[in-house]
Amino acid sequence: MALQYDYIEMKFPSSAEYVGLIRLTLSGVLSRAGATYDQIEDSKIAVSEAVTNAVKHAYGEDQTGEVLVGFAIYDDKVEIIVADHGQSFNYEDVKKELGPYTEDDNVNFLREGGLGLFLIETLMDEVYLKKDPGVTISMTKFINESQVHSNGETIVNR
Amino acid sequence: MNINIDTTEKENEYLIVLDGELDVYTAPELQKVLDPIRQSGSHNVKIDLTDVSYMDSTGLGIFVGTLKDLNQHERELRVTGVSNRILRLFEITGLRDLMHINEASEVE
Numbered sequence: 001m002a003l004q005y006d007y008i009e010m011k012f013p014s015s016a017e018y019v020g021l022i023r024l025t026l027s028g029v030l031s032r033a034g035a036t037y038d039q040i041e042d043s044k045i046a047v048s049e050a051v052t053n054a055v056k057h058a059y060g061e062d063q064t065g066e067v068l069v070g071f072a073i074y075d076d077k078v079e080i081i082v083a084d085h086g087q088s089f090n091y092e093d094v095k096k097e098l099g100p101y102t103e104d105d106n107v108n109f110l111r112e113g114g115l116g117l118f119l120i121e122t123l124m125d126e127v128y129l130k131k132d133p134g135v136t137i138s139m140t141k142f143i144n145e146s147q148v149h150s151n152g153e154t155i156v157n158r
Numbered sequence: 159m160n161i162n163i164d165t166t167e168k169e170n171e172y173l174i175v176l177d178g179e180l181d182v183y184t185a186p187e188l189q190k191v192l193d194p195i196r197q198s199g200s201h202n203v204k205i206d207l208t209d210v211s212y213m214d215s216t217g218l219g220i221f222v223g224t225l226k227d228l229n230q231h232e233r234e235l236r237v238t239g240v241s242n243r244i245l246r247l248f249e250i251t252g253l254r255d256l257m258h259i260n261e262a263s264e265v266e
Contacts, residue, residue: 016183019181019182019183023212041243045214045247048181048182048214049214049215052181052182055182116215118251119247119250119251122250
C-alpha cells in the first residue's frame with residue numbers, strides 16, 4: 001500500500017534574512033495540517049534552529065548557497081526536512097538514509113556552543129540526521145490527535 | 159520579521175526594550191547594542207521581551223554571553239516580560255535558574 005502524503009519542497013538562499021520566511025511558510029503548512037498553536041510554535045523553533053545551522057555553517061563566510069526545506073504532510077504527522085546543500089532530493093530515498101544521530105554529530109552541530117540540536121530534539125517527536133553531502137535533518141511533529149468538527153464537536157481519531 | 163531596539167539609561171541600569179523577532183537575522187542588531195555595555199560593565203542590564211513574538215537559541219546564546227560578562231563586573235542581567243512560550247525555552251535549556259527572569263524590579 002502506498003503511503004499517503006503530500007510533499008512540498010522549497011529552496012531558499014542560505015541567508016539569515018530568509019529564516020523568518022521559512023517560519024512563516026512552516027506555520028502555514030502546519031496550520032493547514034491541523035496542528036495546534038503549541039505544536040506550530042515548537043516546530044517553528046526547531047526548524048529555525050536547523051536552518052540557522054545551515055545558514056551559519058554550510059557555506060563559507062562570504063558564500064551563499066541554498067537551503068532546501070521539504071514538508072511531507074501525512075494524516076497524523078508532518079515531517080520537515082532541512083538540507084544545507086541545496087540539492088533537490090527524492091524524499092523516499094533520503095528517508096531511507098536518515099539515521100538517529102550520535103553524540104558525535106551533536107558536538108559537530110553545536111560547534112558554537114549553541115543549543116540548537118538540543119532544542120530540536122526536545123521540541124520535536126522524531127529527529128534524524130544524515131551527513132555527506134552536507135547536513136540533512138528530518139524532524140517530525142505528530143498532529144491531529146483530535147479534530148474539531150464544523151459543528152464544534154470534538155472527535156478523537158484513534 | 160524585524161526587531162526594534164529601544165535603549166534607555168537610568169542611573170546604574172540600561173533598559174533595553176525589544177519589539178519583534180529575535181533570531182539569527184536580527185541578533186546582530188542586539189549584539190551591536192549590547193557589546194559596549196558588556197565590555198564596560200558599568201551598568202546593570204534589564205531586557206524587556208514583552209513584545210518579542212519569536213525567540214530561539216540565538217537569543218538564549220546572547221543572554222548567556224551577556225550574563226557571563228556582566229557577572230565578571232558584578233553586574234546583573236534581568237529579563238522581564240517573558241511570555242510562557244519563551245519561558246519554556248529558558249526552562250528546557252536549564253537557563254531559567256541562572257538568570258533573573260520575570261522577577262519584580264526593586265526600583266519601580
